[in-house]
Amino acid sequence: MSDEDQERFEDYLELEQYIEQLQAGRVAHPPAELTPGRANIYRMAALFRSASPESGEPRPEFAAELQTRLEQELQQRPKVAPRALKPEKAQKKGLQVSRRALLTGGAAVAASLAAGAGINHVVEQARATPNQSSDPYAGRIIASNVPTTWHLVTALADLGDKAVRFASDTIVGYIIRDDGDGGDPDKGKIIAISAACTHMGCIVQWHDADRKYHCPCHGGLFTEYGHVDAGAAPIRYLRSLPRLNTKVDSGNVYVEVPVGQGSTSTKTWQ
Amino acid sequence: MSTLRSNQGKSHLARVEQSITSMQVPRREEDVQEFQTFYQENLGLIYRYVYSKVGNREEAEDLTSQIFIKAIRGVDTQRGPQSIQKWLFQVARTTIADYWRVYYRVSVNSLEELLEGGWEGPAEAEPAIVSSRPTERVQCILQALPDHYREVLTCRFLLNLSLRETALRLGLTEANVKVLQFRALKRAADLEHITTGSR
Numbered sequence: 301m302s303d304e305d306q307e308r309f310e311d312y313l314e315l316e317q318y319i320e321q322l323q324a325g326r327v328a329h330p331p332a333e334l335t336p337g338r339a340n341i342y343r344m345a346a347l348f349r350s351a352s353p354e355s356g357e358p359r360p361e362f363a364a365e366l367q368t369r370l371e372q373e374l375q376q377r378p379k380v381a382p383r384a385l386k387p388e389k390a391q392k393k394g395l396q397v398s399r400r401a402l403l404t405g406g407a408a409v410a411a412s413l414a415a416g417a418g419i420n421h422v423v424e425q426a427r428a429t430p431n432q433s434s435d436p437y438a439g440r441i442i443a444s445n446v447p448t449t450w451h452l453v454t455a456l457a458d459l460g461d462k463a464v465r466f467a468s469d470t471i472v473g474y475i476i477r478d479d480g481d482g483g484d485p486d487k488g489k490i491i492a493i494s495a496a497c498t499h500m501g502c503i504v505q506w507h508d509a510d511r512k513y514h515c516p517c518h519g520g521l522f523t524e525y526g527h528v529d530a531g532a533a534p535i536r537y538l539r540s541l542p543r544l545n546t547k548v549d550s551g552n553v554y555v556e557v558p559v560g561q562g563s564t565s566t567k568t569w570q
Numbered sequence: 571m572s573t574l575r576s577n578q579g580k581s582h583l584a585r586v587e588q589s590i591t592s593m594q595v596p597r598r599e600e601d602v603q604e605f606q607t608f609y610q611e612n613l614g615l616i617y618r619y620v621y622s623k624v625g626n627r628e629e630a631e632d633l634t635s636q637i638f639i640k641a642i643r644g645v646d647t648q649r650g651p652q653s654i655q656k657w658l659f660q661v662a663r664t665t666i667a668d669y670w671r672v673y674y675r676v677s678v679n680s681l682e683e684l685l686e687g688g689w690e691g692p693a694e695a696e697p698a699i700v701s702s703r704p705t706e707r708v709q710c711i712l713q714a715l716p717d718h719y720r721e722v723l724t725c726r727f728l729l730n731l732s733l734r735e736t737a738l739r740l741g742l743t744e745a746n747v748k749v750l751q752f753r754a755l756k757r758a759a760d761l762e763h764i765t766t767g768s769r
Binding site for chain 1: 601602605606609613614617618621622623624625626627628629630631634635638639642643673674704705707708709723726727728730732733745748749751752755756758759762
């Protein structure tokens, strides 16, 4: 046993305090900066506390509340459009496009898959951090310890009411002005979203005609601000397109993206 | 093209085809039933696991909620229920690991000792959640303890007696009890690896 684990008077006091808090049913935390030996003692106390007769099972009210909340989460997924034809059409379209794309699209599909794979990893990281649970976009796409750079997209004066695509080394996306018609708190700001479809990573395509982003692969459909559209193919648990930070500097619009291997200037995406 | 024919490509192609053919109108009732069953089967497991790590109801409820919500958001529903359960347990483990990191901060010097001392921390084996209920593990450990340690822990944790009540019952001073419970938990920690085989 190391010297650090010599028993001290404070040890007994602190432990007693911890036990009393547990018994009182309050939130309890061990003292900070514990040695491994001491940390184990507190872990044991928590474990033993859980064996007490009153601690075993979840409260019925809690269980019910959580169940309701989870069902709400499930229902936030896209509903099938009431127009019975639409889903079928999307299905068929998806079928043809993806088969054709796979059989003939070759390089383009492989490239988007590669892009998708890269972005998914970053998204997973972002998801894994303990998060604001009510945020519909489930946090930012880029984890906090990832080095980033500001990528120039276009001049502010050139940004009308359409989405403008950008492609950096690491992210392909769109920027668009938020005119607040979605009741969105970001009204007036410039919104940037990742164009990687949250289904399997294909690059979604903005259509001026309906002002939506269409995924060429399986019928994913997103509104102008990246929300899942009601007309999207019934893909389970399709999520909104993740957002990126933007800034306007000297009349130019920039988006914050992870640093890539190459230069930071705009590159055309193959 | 060749990338698509490789093993990796094959599974992707298979997945895409599968997702196309399964893209029928979701049968809402079945979905709801499936979820309810999954929830009922797993809520208790997760809650007890979390409680045994945090020791109090409030945080146990908070973390259990976080875990289920995270799991539902990130789940790939093409997989079967067992695979989804695995995913749920994974989320539970990482959530608890994050909790450890915040509340069981170990001084940087002790980092080496941490690993040598076999401190479980983030990397816990899966059996911890599934196989033994916390109550069973505690019983196991209690049986393996010397009498005086077993008695003090039974008083404080299973019978929920106060410091004073425990001292009276065991015929000791309160100061004695404080020392005794400390050492009892320490010994219990040592025994945990041996009796429950968890590492």
